[in-house]
Amino acid sequence: MRRAAAVLLAAALAGCASMDAAMRTATGYAQSQGLISESQAESLNKSETALRRGSQDISESEEYYIGRAVAAQILARYRPLDDRDLNDYLQEVLQTVAGASDRPAIYGGWHVQVLDTEEVNAMSAPGGFVFVTKGLLERVRSEDELACVLAHEVAHVSKKHGLKTIKAARLTQAFAILGREAAKSYAPEQVSRLTEAFGGAVDDVVDDLVVKGYSRSKEYEADRFAAEYARAAGYDPNALKSFLKRLESEPARGGLFKTHPSPAARLAELGRLEPPPGDVGSAARARRFAAAMRSL
Amino acid sequence: MRKTKAAVLLLLAAALGASAAVAATITVLVRETRIRRRPQFYAPAVATARLGEKFDAEGPENGWYKTARGYIHESAVTAKRVRVDSAGSVGGGASAEELTLAGKGFNAQVESAYAAGHPNADYRAVDAMARRTVSDAELLRFAREGGLAAGRGEDR
Structure with missing residues (x-):
């Protein structure tokens, strides 16, 4: 028994990344020596695969489907702007800052859509669906400012802020159904119960995105990471401050003003930001930004 | 002998772990x-x-x-x-x-059921949005032209 204990101890010391392989080696040996039963070995092997409990356990593909439904609800409330050149330009800037984020690869890729409304707002659904309103674009003065706005949305997705707004009870309900089911597809009654939990989760995210807004701490965190991602991509993170300063002088009315902390509070939280080295390509960025915004 | 065997096993498990x-x-x-x-x-x-x-x-x-x-x-x-x-x-x-x-x-089967119960949800617009993407080559051109990080160095 001491040998088995020694092997298991070694496995435990071997580090998290290798825990799985080491644990299986140890339990395999202990079982072959008759030191533990088959069921005990299985139990030990399964113990590191804990049952799913909360939003952190939502899978990549589940995040994608929740994000699609949230995006579908946003697009039910706001009309998409049918301007191919403008949307394509935003897509280039989005992929550039997402590529410099800590989540460049996402299940279905990163996508952006301009919304045809004068409301000043930007939103992102889980799974990499980013929205920017025409009203906000009319207040942006450079590609660097646009990159910072999009990087703020990338940060919300990257840090899974949307998923964290889903009430635990919805996930408990869904995970309980999933935890018992092993078949490839679901029976109608299971689909019905899963869809109910899914719809509740989507409502939770939409409610925070459109109505209540994320917590102040999540917004400040998104600003901090936006500055980091923008700088890593080669943009000046101070452009986030110049954009917020412009908003500060506007009368607050709905949209972003309702769902975010005040521009003054965000500016105070951001503090001093280091610009990227050099000033290469700014003339080309100014030209293409002006060209892309001409249609607004 | 027993102690030696246990030590070998201990080292083996640790080595397996370290390499993994x-x-x-x-x-x-x-x-x-x-x-x-x-x-x-x-x-x-x-x-x-x-x-x-x-x-x-x-x-x-x-x-x-x-x-x-x-x-x-x-x-x-x-x-x-x-x-x-x-x-x-x-x-x-x-x-x-x-x-x-x-x-x-939460998968395509659940999405279908959700969409059927929420006819206002605009999945057609989501699909159009999801088709929008920029190729690696185009993104590199965009970065080089704008003097961005991805366009610098030896990424050719």
């Missing part, structure tokens, strides 16, 4: 991702890896796993052990990663 920390089997968890020549997001792609593909890899180092074919970003993969049987089924207590590979959990 740098050499792991990684599984792709996104629909597709590029395998790159260098550990940089805009380095030339040498191949495309798809959902469920497995690779022996070292790392991650600065966010990148090194495989025999090239580099894959850690956000595209899991290094956890994942088990999905040939019929695509996973057992009770499946991990999030296993559900993604099996296409289970």
Whole structure:
């Protein structure tokens, strides 16, 4: 028994990344020596695969489907702007800052859509669906400012802020159904119960995105990471401050003003930001930004 | 003798663990991702890896796993052990990663049921949005022209 204990101890010391392989080696040996039963070995092997409990356990593909439904609800409330050149330009800037984020690869890729409304707002659904309103674009003065706005949305997705707004009870309900089911597809009654939990989760995210807004701490965190991602991509993170300063002088009315902390509070939280080295390509960025915004 | 055997086993398990920390089997968890020549997001792609593909890899180092074919970003993969049987089924207590590979959990079947009950949800507009993408070559041109990080250095 001491040998088995020694092997298991070694496995435990071997580090998290290798825990799985080491644990299986140890339990395999202990079982072959008759030191533990088959069921005990299985139990030990399964113990590191804990049952799913909360939003952190939502899978990549589940995040994608929740994000699609949230995006579908946003697009039910706001009309998409049918301007191919403008949307394509935003897509280039989005992929550039997402590529410099800590989540460049996402299940279905990163996508952006301009919304045809004068409301000043930007939103992102889980799974990499980013929205920017025409009203906000009319207040942006450079590609660097646009990159910072999009990087703020990338940060919300990257840090899974949307998923964290889903009430635990919805996930408990869904995970309980999933935890018992092993078949490839679901029976109608299971689909019905899963869809109910899914719809509740989507409502939770939409409610925070459109109505209540994320917590102040999540917004400040998104600003901090936006500055980091923008700088890593080669943009000046101070452009986030110049954009917020412009908003500060506007009368607050709905949209972003309702769902975010005040521009003054965000500016105070951001503090001093280091610009990227050099000033290469700014003339080309100014030209293409002006060209892309001409249609607004 | 017994002490020696236990010590050998102890060392063996520790050695297995130590080597596994740098050499792991990684599984792709996104629909597709590029395998790159260098550990940089805009380095030339040498191949495309798809959902469920497995690779022996070292790392991650600065966010990148090194495989025999090239580099894959850690956000595209899991290094956890994942088990999905040939019929695509996973057992009770499946991990999030296993559900993604099996296409289970909140999936297309659930989306269809949700869409049927929410006719206002504009999935057509979502599909149009999801088709919008920029190729690697176009993104590199965009970065070079704008003097951005991805367009600098040796990413050719």
